[in-house]
């Protein structure tokens with residue numbers, strides 16, 4: 001019968017880089033393993049205690065702080081002292097190849113650096129499990145293909161005239177944004193018009209004339225008299 005491999009993902013020390021640990025923990029869970037994540041800032045003692053309590057097959061540490069040459073040997077030593085030295089101690093993080101070699105000679109399993117494939121990590125854990133226990137590990141079936149196409153969410157809003165030509169999914173997503181865009185366009189045009197008017201007014205004011213009027217003034221008798229009294233402009 002197939003059994004789920006139990007893995008404890010631990011973050012020892014003051015290292016706050018937890019992205020890698022979370023990515024690996026999620027990937028191993030998706031691959032069909034039982035994963036326990038300790039969370040940040042655990043001591044080697046706490047990690048080994050949790051490994052015993054949870055009866056895990058694998059203790060996997062994530063170390064990006066540079067303290068791997070202290071933390072891995074410490075956890076390994078405690079695992080041996082407390083009767084779980086037959087389990088796999090593995091992990092990853094910022095660990096130079098030379099240090100990986102030294103740790104392997106001490107008895108630490110394969111370690112994974114930045115850019116490692118999570119499939120390779122899962123495969124290595126399964127390989128170790130099969131080889132050590134002789135049991136067949138449970139492997140989760142491959143996930144189904146996604147049914148939605150997220151690309152369409154960012155598709156530009158179709159023009160009103162071309163709306164019917166746009167693919168259906170894109171139309172549904174963008175329609176709710178269309179009024180906003182239209183409002184923006186209106187505001188833009190109004191602002192442009194107002195700026196144009198203001199510029200024209202300033203230009204005429206600078207030239208010393210009154211701004212041109214759209215409608216001609218009615219020639220009232222009083223106005224006629226005023227115009228007649230005005231002296232002719234000198235050149």
Ligand code: B12
Nearest residue numbers: 016017018019020060062064065066091092093113114116
């Ligand atoms: C993102 C990042 C941060 C983020 C962390 C966000 C977070 N919540 O994780 C922030 C901005 C907070 C940060 C802060 C710091 N950072 Co930083 N950071 C990085 C950066 C750019 C990427 C790390 C990352 O998330 N990668 C993506 C994940 C998915 O990849 P990963 O962690 O490497 O994991 C993969 C493998 O390593 C491995 N793996 C990792 N864990 C595990 C666990 C198991 C069980 C297994 C099997 C495999 C495995 O498999 C993973 C998948 O491929 C690296 C540079 C780099 N290119 O790696 C620097 C880096 C890690 N940071 C560094 C430093 C120095 C710091 C600071 C000390 C800077 C400072 N002076 O403040 C602080 C420390 C903060 C702290 N409290 O610890 C140094 C570490 C140097 C070292 N150890 O020798 C690095 C290498 C940058 C550099 N080149 O100098 N950092």
